[in-house]
Amino acid sequence: MLKRIRIILATICFVAITLLFLDFTGVIQTYFGWIARLQFLPAVLAGDVLVIGVTLLMTLIFGRWYCSVICPMGVMQDIFYVGGLKFRKKHPRKDAANGTKNRVWLRLSVLVLFVVLMLVGLNWLAILIAPYSAYGRIASSMFQPVYMWVNNLFARVAEHYDSYAFYSVDVWLKSGVTLAVAVVTFLVIGFLSWRGGRTWCNTICPVGTVLGCVAKYSFFKPVIDESKCLACGKCARNCKASCINAKDKKIDYSRCVGCMDCISECNQGAVQYKYVGVKQTGATTSAASTDTTRRSFILTTAAVAAASAVKAEEKKVDGGLAVIEDKQIPVRKTPIKPAGSVSVKNFSNHCTACQLCVSACPNGVLRPSSELGTLMQPEMSYERGYCRPECTRCADVCPAGAIKHISKEEKINYKIGLAIFVAENCIVNRDGVNCGNCARHCPAGAINMVPKNAGEDPELPLTLKIPTVDESRCIGCGACENLCPSRPFSAIYVEGREDHLV
Amino acid sequence: MNSDTINRRQFLKRLGLGSAAVAAVATGCSSPNETQVEGVALGEVPTDKMTYREDLHGQKVSLLGYGCMRFPTVAGESGREHEEDLDQDKINELIDYAIAHGVTLFDTAPPYCKGRSEHAVGIALSRHKRSEYLLSTKCSNFAASTWSREATIEMYHKSFKELQTDYLDYYMLHAIGQGAKTADGNRLTGMETLKVRYIDNGILDFLVEERAAGRIRNLGFSYHGDIEVFDYLLSLHDKYHWDHVLIQHNYVDWHHAKQMSEVNTNSEYLYTELEKRNIPIFVMEPLLGGQLSKLSEHATAQLKSRDPQSSVASWAFRFSGNQPRILTVLSGMTYMEHLQDNIRTYSPLKPLTDDDLVMLEELAKEIASHDLVPCTACKYCMPCEYGIDIPGIFSHYNKCLNEGQLINDDDLMDTNADRKAFRKQKRAFLVGYDRSVPKLRQANHCIACNKCLSHCPQGINIPEKMQMIDQYVEKIKTLV
Numbered sequence: 001m002l003k004r005i006r007i008i009l010a011t012i013c014f015v016a017i018t019l020l021f022l023d024f025t026g027v028i029q030t031y032f033g034w035i036a037r038l039q040f041l042p043a044v045l046a047g048d049v050l051v052i053g054v055t056l057l058m059t060l061i062f063g064r065w066y067c068s069v070i071c072p073m074g075v076m077q078d079i080f081y082v083g084g085l086k087f088r089k090k091h092p093r094k095d096a097a098n099g100t101k102n103r104v105w106l107r108l109s110v111l112v113l114f115v116v117l118m119l120v121g122l123n124w125l126a127i128l129i130a131p132y133s134a135y136g137r138i139a140s141s142m143f144q145p146v147y148m149w150v151n152n153l154f155a156r157v158a159e160h161y162d163s164y165a166f167y168s169v170d171v172w173l174k175s176g177v178t179l180a181v182a183v184v185t186f187l188v189i190g191f192l193s194w195r196g197g198r199t200w201c202n203t204i205c206p207v208g209t210v211l212g213c214v215a216k217y218s219f220f221k222p223v224i225d226e227s228k229c230l231a232c233g234k235c236a237r238n239c240k241a242s243c244i245n246a247k248d249k250k251i252d253y254s255r256c257v258g259c260m261d262c263i264s265e266c267n268q269g270a271v272q273y274k275y276v277g278v279k280q281t282g283a284t285t286s287a288a289s290t291d292t293t294r295r296s297f298i299l300t301t302a303a304v305a306a307a308s309a310v311k312a313e314e315k316k317v318d319g320g321l322a323v324i325e326d327k328q329i330p331v332r333k334t335p336i337k338p339a340g341s342v343s344v345k346n347f348s349n350h351c352t353a354c355q356l357c358v359s360a361c362p363n364g365v366l367r368p369s370s371e372l373g374t375l376m377q378p379e380m381s382y383e384r385g386y387c388r389p390e391c392t393r394c395a396d397v398c399p400a401g402a403i404k405h406i407s408k409e410e411k412i413n414y415k416i417g418l419a420i421f422v423a424e425n426c427i428v429n430r431d432g433v434n435c436g437n438c439a440r441h442c443p444a445g446a447i448n449m450v451p452k453n454a455g456e457d458p459e460l461p462l463t464l465k466i467p468t469v470d471e472s473r474c475i476g477c478g479a480c481e482n483l484c485p486s487r488p489f490s491a492i493y494v495e496g497r498e499d500h501l502v
Numbered sequence: 503m504n505s506d507t508i509n510r511r512q513f514l515k516r517l518g519l520g521s522a523a524v525a526a527v528a529t530g531c532s533s534p535n536e537t538q539v540e541g542v543a544l545g546e547v548p549t550d551k552m553t554y555r556e557d558l559h560g561q562k563v564s565l566l567g568y569g570c571m572r573f574p575t576v577a578g579e580s581g582r583e584h585e586e587d588l589d590q591d592k593i594n595e596l597i598d599y600a601i602a603h604g605v606t607l608f609d610t611a612p613p614y615c616k617g618r619s620e621h622a623v624g625i626a627l628s629r630h631k632r633s634e635y636l637l638s639t640k641c642s643n644f645a646a647s648t649w650s651r652e653a654t655i656e657m658y659h660k661s662f663k664e665l666q667t668d669y670l671d672y673y674m675l676h677a678i679g680q681g682a683k684t685a686d687g688n689r690l691t692g693m694e695t696l697k698v699r700y701i702d703n704g705i706l707d708f709l710v711e712e713r714a715a716g717r718i719r720n721l722g723f724s725y726h727g728d729i730e731v732f733d734y735l736l737s738l739h740d741k742y743h744w745d746h747v748l749i750q751h752n753y754v755d756w757h758h759a760k761q762m763s764e765v766n767t768n769s770e771y772l773y774t775e776l777e778k779r780n781i782p783i784f785v786m787e788p789l790l791g792g793q794l795s796k797l798s799e800h801a802t803a804q805l806k807s808r809d810p811q812s813s814v815a816s817w818a819f820r821f822s823g824n825q826p827r828i829l830t831v832l833s834g835m836t837y838m839e840h841l842q843d844n845i846r847t848y849s850p851l852k853p854l855t856d857d858d859l860v861m862l863e864e865l866a867k868e869i870a871s872h873d874l875v876p877c878t879a880c881k882y883c884m885p886c887e888y889g890i891d892i893p894g895i896f897s898h899y900n901k902c903l904n905e906g907q908l909i910n911d912d913d914l915m916d917t918n919a920d921r922k923a924f925r926k927q928k929r930a931f932l933v934g935y936d937r938s939v940p941k942l943r944q945a946n947h948c949i950a951c952n953k954c955l956s957h958c959p960q961g962i963n964i965p966e967k968m969q970m971i972d973q974y975v976e977k978i979k980t981l982v
């Protein structure tokens with residue numbers, strides 16, 4: 001019964017959170033966005049006292065149910081574990097009636113190392129083992145493309161029937177590094193859990209260790225009734241956390257994830273989930289506190305390569321479409337972070353690189369960084385689209401407080417970057433035609449077109465005009481960069497701001 | 503991103519040329535079986551009932567002329583916008599079918615199908631006896647580099663070679679009345695272009711000599727745009743003796759050309775002037791760039807109630823071929839279904855009754871009153887140097903306007919209005935937009951360089967319209 005409830009709740013949470021990463025339309029985020037906020041580490045980073053408090057309290061009362069229900073990485077491992085049981089002839093731990101040793105020192109040192117890495121600013125290294133964000137990377141970079149391809153298939157069918165129910169989306173490789181990390185994580189954790197269940201949760205996972213410390217003292221626990229127990233070892237062999245010692249009839253509660261499997265496994269009804277009362281309290285958590293000094297960015301300064309001037313062919317025939325060259329990403333001295341990030345520093349302090357915002361971005365703007373210092377943390381670039389003024393989806397979904405909630409009205413004045421004009425790329429200079437597409441599309445009205453040659457009358461239609469940027473108005477949305485006809489490098493591009501201005 | 507392709511269905515949506523398989527088009531069915539089934543329902547395509555008219559030399563010409571600017575490619579799309587090789591087998595099949603069903607006139611031009619049309623026509627027609635068909639081609643004026651006497655004569659001789667013939671039945675000065683740009687970038691008016699392109703370099707005199715020598719049987723011109731140039735050339739009729747003139751003529755342009763486009767002139771005037779001088783008329787744009795093959799539900803119902811079996815497009819063809827001075831009506835046919843439907847319409851032509859004409863005039867008024875962009879998808883503006891799919895954007899906009907999918911400003915500001923309906927309209931517009939035009943080719947990428955202005959025979963201020971459409975997109979994205 002308890003196991004069934006666990007499975008139902010876990011399925012709901014797992015499906016919802018996975019859909020959160022798959023959905024690109026924003027519908028799921030509207031309804032299930034809160035599920036991501038229940039995740040422990042993001043809540044710690046966001047300073048969400050309520051979620052931290054409730055999670056710890058619930059763990060103190062009921063044990064590590066969090067790891068079996070809320071944590072998508074935990075549930076994913078359960079799926080692998082069940083798969084392993086079904087498909088492997090030999091039972092994973094035929095002789096492991098006594099469970100395995102609790103590697104306390106390994107667990108604690110990993111936790112300490114994790115906290116230290118976070119504190120010294122090596123987030124990118126630490127978050128490799130953060131459970132929720134690791135799952136996020138898997139879902140976002142491995143599952144979402146598949147989901148999108150299937151969607152595109154539906155979109156083609158829908159188009160056939162003139163229906164607008166589905167529309168097709170671009171599937172593109174946002175970051176090779178992130179994909180590689182996701183695949184490796186998936187394979188390693190998949191392999192471990194296929195073989196032995198929650199090995200990872202009980203050796204590496206920092207959240208597992210923290211919650212384990214609390215769960216040790218939990219009020220409700222599965223308890224072995226020594227009078228009924230025949231020490232057959234069935235529960236122990238089937239324990240995915242390998243935390244039951246059947247010989248000694250003891251359960252290691254720091255590793256027990258409260259899956260309730262042992263209760264249904266026992267033929268004698270010797271295992272029961274029951275109230276054991278407050279024995280001793282002393283659980284301490286050492287979750288990472290976050291506001292500390294961080295590294296400075298490793299900056300590469302490089303001039304924007306001049307775009308090769310492509311002179312359009314003389315038009316001799318009718319019809320056809322000119323070839324459009326792909327845009328290339330300019331080298332930005334400061335990365336651009338989404339509106340709501342407060343500052344580059346705040347962003348990297350809080351972000352767990354779960355990729356939820358990357359999955360949610362409908363404009364092809366957000367993608368994981370490949371820079372070492374900010375590895376896999378999202379950054380913005382505008383060669384596929386720009387940060388649309390009416391969209392605040394990344395801020396709506398971020399569970400870690402890296403992108404704080406922001407309204408559309410606030411966003412219009414929220415300055416995340418500054419547009420820089422590169423005269424030699426501008427087609428007004430290259431092709432000798434008037435353009436002004438940047439000025440026409442600037443939502444902040446920050447671009448003014450002025451005569452290219454000083455002194456010419458700006459009112460005359462043939463006067464060539466080039467853009468100038470009003471730095472007091474520019475918000476860094478990238479409309480100008482994205483819609484600039486100059487390719488592969490835009491003649492106007494956005495530099496991020498270290499501190500966002502409101 | 504390479505030049506994007508549109509699929510066949512989108513293409514049909516855009517051009518919507520008269521099609522027997524209107525239903526098949528709407529549902530996207532195009533298997534040969536289904537077409538045949540519909541063919542049976544509509545009756546046989548007659549082989550010997552084509553209506554013919556006579557030119558000044560007593561030559562019988564089929565009322566349906568095959569316009570060779572939209573031949574299919576191997577990918578089954580129109581060769582006008584696609585890079586793939588033309589599907590010569592399919593072209594042969596279409597041309598054989600056309601000849602077998604009484605079509606005798608084939609009209610092409612050096613730039614058609616990205617410069618591949620004449621060659622393909624030559625291959626297909628050389629498999630028939632020269633007496634079975636009539637060739638029409640043009641002295642084009644797309645690029646200033648082809649304007650010199652030598653380059654022009656070279657183009658003229660190349661037409662003979664490509665078309666594998668030693669005489670041309672009809673030869674035309676191309677796109678008279680349209681402005682053009684000189685090699686050093688100066689924009690010329692229609693009149694200046696005529697002088698520079700055809701008169702000052704002696705080409706017109708050369709062509710008159712060629713006619714006298716029998717290598718050109720009929721000399722004429724195709725007219726777009728500035729009426730001054732039309733009047734001027736007709737005033738020289740006594741000198742040049744025009745054998746035919748190609749004009750844009752359909753039931754909307756008859757009385758409402760100005761409403762559709764500032765620079766155009768009612769075809770009633772053009773027709774009357776030509777009839778006065780007894781000059782046979784070639785017709786182009788019988789469907790107004792496909793607009794007249796897909797009408798609003800209400801208009802379609804009106805036409806269908808008069809004749810349930812006839813396609814919407816067939817009414818436009820009947821109108822364009824109705825008057826006696828019309829020699830032939832050109833239709834750029836990519837697909838067999840179009841060809842079959844058009845052959846049916848003219849085998850033989852059922853003259854329109856007075857009542858029909860009144861009804862079509864009512865329809866024309868309605869169509870002209872829409873704020874449709876009068877783009878005929880002739881693609882003279884293409885390729886846009888900056889990659890914009892100009893006709894694709896206009897076609898999508900017009901389609902949404904026709905189907906009542908556009909949200910007007912007053913409704914948008916009305917706080918009591920049904921926001922849910924707005925969201926549906928927004929989705930239909932934006933999703934449909936992405937489907938018919940790749941993102942990078944949409945209106946927001948138009949930089950208003952104005953280079954296309956001189957190419958549009960309808961005189962559409964393309965950059966202005968692009969900005970209008972872009973602003974509409976921006977508005978529904980931010981407000982709905």
